[in-house]
Amino acid sequence: MRVRFAPSPTGFLHIGNARTAICNYLVARKNNATLLLRIEDTDMERSSVESEVSILKDLKWLGIEWQEGPDAGGEYGPYRQSERFDIYREYSERLLREGNAYHCYCSQDELDAERKKSEAEKGFYVYSGKCRDLSDEQKGAFEAEGRKPTIRFRVPESEKVVVNDLIKGPVAFSSENIGGDFIIVRSDGVPVYNYIVIIDDTLMKVSHVIRGEDHLSNTPKQILIARALDLPVPEYAHIALVLGPDRAKLSKRHGITSVEMYRREGYLPEALFNYLAMLGWATESGEEILSVDDIVRELEISSLAKSAAVFDFQKLRWMNGMYIRNYPLDTITDLFLPYITEAGYDVSGMDRTTLETIVDLLRGYCEVLGDITQYLGLFLEDVVVPDEETDALMNEDESKQVVKAAYELIHSEITETNFCDDLIGKIKAATSLKGKKLFHPVRGMITGRLSGPELDKAMPLFGFDRCRARIEYMYKRYVQG
């Protein structure tokens, strides 16, 4: 069994394509099959090496491994379509020679006009087929005009094509609905996707084509080409599309849709992989947080959902948070570091154990890595300015009592040695406040915020000096006025 992922390098790796890649990877792992990577770069204007590089990088980041490809080599290369034009040319000549394809001299402008007219009159367009049976004289005349022909595939009349899809089941098409003879080679000699995809799949011995459902409607074209060329047809599995919240195919306008952006936003590859793999599928137990090995064990290609799935950013965030909380502390600390630095914090002077203790305290508040900076300043800065809602709370009389008590305590019986254990207890005794009435003002006083890490664990890390400075600041601000 051999499967493939065939991205076209015209931008970043898109979430939908990432899911297709993941599916292929999973199926390969499960069946001990080879996964090959093929770069479909026949759109010369839009393809770029930068895109190819970034797509490979994103795939690797997701943990996807392939055995053959432009970087990995392999015996069925080259693995870039732009390097295989000689191969395609032979097939084109054969198609021409055997009458299954013909030169079309219609210019782009003529075709555009035809299309426009037809769409205005009928609402749709089918190529007229006027170059189907050109005589040698007519061809010569066009050549003399300097026209460069395209090559069109001669679509057979009323031929049935059934795609035995592993997910959808048998899907029947008839050649008359294909929309006429389609172009397989552009006038500049570059072949188009629907033509060469089947050639490459058979030449590269791909046994199972697993790709997005948007390719299903074009599959009969590819099969017809295979028939004309006596090529074997692989098995197909068309996976349902990933949709945006408006139920249209997920695209740029829906926000962040590239893997690269998710990485930058602070998502973990395991979480994104896990989420994407679970889209359109579920385990028997209902368990959703799964390792790659778990998924490989349980996933069955035929049990993938037939219907499209809306991409749920919320659930991804939740899942990412789960991964952040369950990651080994040492590893997750390293992953947080760039986000800490980017936010302008310098923790280079801090010893590792303290850093990890802080990270462990704060990771529960994180859904993406960048969330770590939300409360980090509390451990690194002296005075914290209360936010709006804290300010409102601190202006209440009970809060002022707390601040006043704390201020008096740090100037009498509370010292560096006992502030962690006794400060809150003594404030409670002095004010007779308890529960929320006590803890909220204390939190506000020490952190300037109404929520955050557990105070009994955080205060030792803040240190006495810092807490004292904050209490004094709050005293001046709220008690003295």
Place this chain on the structure above:
RNA sequence: GUCCCCGUCGUCUAGGGGUCUAGGACACCGGGUUUUCAUCUCGGCAGCAGGGGUUCGAAUCCCCUCGGGGAUGCCA
């Protein structure tokens, strides 16, 4: 327009004739834990698109309607 695919809580899904007064997860709401918030935990809200069949019995099978999506490019 035509062809193709799809339709279970707001979202992802389980279910494939009786065990379904339809199960789980995210989100949302409420209780508990945390002498506060988050975490964690317990509970609640909420769905078989509609209509016809078939059957003793339909979320499950068939048909129609409606709805959504995809394809119909000298894009992939």
